[in-house]
Amino acid sequence: MIVEPLDFVAPSIATEGENTSAEEWDARFYKLAEQAASWSKDPIRRVGSVVVTPDCRSFSLGYNGFPRGYPDAKELLMDEELRQMLMVHGEINAILNSPFDVAGSTLYATKFPCHKCAGVIANARISRIVSPPGNLDHPKWGTSYKLAHDIFRWAGLEVKGLGIIAPGGE
Ligand SMILES: [Zn+2]
Secondary structure, eight states: OOOOGGGOOOTTTOOSSSOOOHHHHHHHHHHHHHHHHTTOOOSSOOOEEEEEOTTSSOEEEEEOBOOTTOOOOHHHHTOHHHHHHHOBOHHHHHHHHOSSOOTTOEEEESSOOOHHHHHHHHHTTOOEEEEOOOOTTOTTTHHHHHHHHHHHHHHTOEEEEOSSOOGGGO
């Protein structure tokens, strides 16, 4: 039997007579972002991200890591300052890895985006963020999260905070 591409529904997506709710799609793609996070070699802070088109048919994965080809040497990964200077964040990689135009897409991230990623996300014209809420009082990331919130607000992005605390209380 020949299955026409338009009629094909993957078994994992099919439900019994009901359309998949937006909540369910969010939960699915967030789990995928968690999977991507597990691929990071960062010993302290692993972040996964998924960018998904509004129709949920195309997605792109990213996780934080050193630039392409840069050696993942243990002494670099264990040096906090160097590690942070070299690390390309998961959200940026998810955007860069995308074969489609990410404008209008939803970005899932396993930690609230930092202000630098927020600027790129806004300028990539992503419309919606789904992530754990950032801890605005966090000693290291609090100010960055506040700026990211401002960036998202000014850019008109919808931010959906999942009711979970990210690992490390961030
Ligand atoms: Zn970032």
